[in-house]
Amino acid sequence: MARPLCSDGAPARPLLNQPAGPRRARSARRQDQRRPGPRPRHEGGRAGLPAARRIDTLSGRRLEHPLGALRRHSSGRSDDRGLGRRRSAGRGRHRREGRRRSALRHRPVPGRVARQAGGAERRHAAVPASEGLADAGDSGRDVDLEHRPAGAAEEHARRLGVTAASAQTTDVGVITRRTRVVEAPSGPLPLDDLLAAQEPVIFRGLASGWALAAAGRKGPKAAIDYLKRFDAGRPVVGYTGAPGIGGRYFYDDAMTGLNFEGRPVSLSRYLDTVADHLEDPNPPSFYIGSTDLDGYLPGLRAENALNLPPHAPGAAPPLVSIWLGNRTTAATHFDMSNNLACSLVGRRRFTLFPPEQVQNLYPGPLEPTPGGQMVSLVDPSAPDLVRYPRYALAAEAGQVAELEPGDVLFYPALWWHNVEALEPFNAMINVWWNPSPAFMDTPMTTLLHGLLSLRDRPEAEKQAWRALFDYYVFGRAEHASAHIPETARGDLGPLDALAARRLRARIQQKLNR
Template structure:
């Protein structure tokens, strides 16, 4: 890329059993946690060799088939779209981990190997026992954050955002992250909401060769970008809704990540509201849209207590704090109205 993005702030000396979660969440910006998982057995095996890391994974593998993406060498390690943005350039496959690892191993020295990408597979579902020597102690903070594993060769995950907060641990290989604050959505040229290479909309800009004639606002996004390069044993905190472009840099790479949300389970993903708003509001006349913008500012984006503070507490209903009982009522009401 033409610009030279700022480096992500670093913290050294953190340990898996002493996560600085309050500090990370209060800061609300990406942070590299250097050496956080240096002591993981998978990290140590990967430092010996790719083969040792593969063997270590297989020691814990329970034989269950898992999903992965496969693409021919022309994919260049970038699960993305074919021309027209209606079809993906990779195939969704299912297979055993030992077969996937054997395919990757057979092409470790190829300059243009086929793309193999096991993405976001729950660790406990396919690698029981791995966490015994490869885990972060979220439980000490009262947080439920089961890990997922990402395995592949030189794969690029196109720039996207995730709704939960995230700690991504580089276990084998190296990774480069390019991150953007949420406001840069206007300059990143998101692609279709579906299909997508990984479940979320991705930027359609090729970061290796950005076409600024076609996507001129991307130059402004680069002015706000931050970069983090992780070695095996390092981790990165990615705050909720920050866009991130992830490049795996070695012939074999493994990442373990933890997503978690501060919201209780009865609060649904805002993506449902986004789809509903596109359906109900986006195509209305501009003056109506502006009026609805003010309504949303009052009821949703302003202070949570504002809309009901002038009412007696028993009269507030949905304008009061959202608890599990009210969440159930609202869900039932929405389902009933949508099904009319």
């Protein structure tokens, strides 16, 4: 039986579909800059900044953190000339902000495509791939954006006008930024450049020549007939929800269970059921998610494949899966691998948030979950800003990727994404990959053990452990052992498959005490 897979390729509980930069209010930032006294401590690191954003005070360079997006900072100047330049830059920023406020008075409705006179849809102009990727790190997010603690975030949400009276009448929480669009490359996809940029990118029309996309252009029934040709006859898991859920796979009202059910089904018969409801204005929700392409639809990949460079030596090969169904929504979640989402039949809308927005997205329980990872409790299409006021900050940092059939979206690991399939029948193939060695364990296990071993300790003790983790885990791998003779480094030495096996055995021995 087909089981959905987590981002790292492990089987998961029933998994739903893995279905633009932040703008911090300048007035709030200026008040923060003028406020005397120490900065509040943030959960992610010292001196009020998450670990991914601390700056080396000697070099002015940003310290690397494997789970955070890195941004460039230049060395600070303490003389009057440097201060003058910063003040001048600040005045220019205020002028630019004034122009931006004027432009935002006419924000588009989220998810709608702007239309020119005559009704023609205006699409975002594509830029060359090299140019788009080179700029992604600078244009996507403000370099001085801070991930503020919850109290400050709620205060900022109130400044944005989030009250019971205004939440339903203002555009606070509306995401206006659109994901960058670049030209499809003629050769292999530049995966290294994508990972270096750490920003979502749309390759417009990259998969438009695939056979499944061509079948979809003839209509949903033609696409279904094409897929059935490759059915290997193995049962898959079909997920079904009542019409009342509106296609959003989520929790039940008590949040102790889920609002859908999954059962083994014949792929072809399930697709026939979807076809029977194509004209139904309010159908049940039908969904097949994260199904291994080669195992259940052998031969399909030969006619529908990306041009990818060889995967990194020692890394696990990419995991290629297919997602099928009618109008469905995957609640905002994250994957632990990088993703290439190929929209082939029907339109899809991805709403994306960078990893540091986690506290502003209000994640739900660790279990049960509608998918492999925890999901946000906020519905981006109708956010309840009275109940979840900090989502206003996540919306500032968010972006929307509108995908037509044939478009390919890249987004990095740990980016949160809400995915809407928008047509009576939709099909997507995605590629998950991670350049890390295959012998490495998932960091989610580390997080779970941290709940057991660290979370409830005294605050001072936790901060001391933070220093140790920064030194041994989040710093450069060689930094903690450079002063130790090579023959004496033990677990601090380079990690390979054999060393990983020994370390895993030690951990298991300690857990089994």
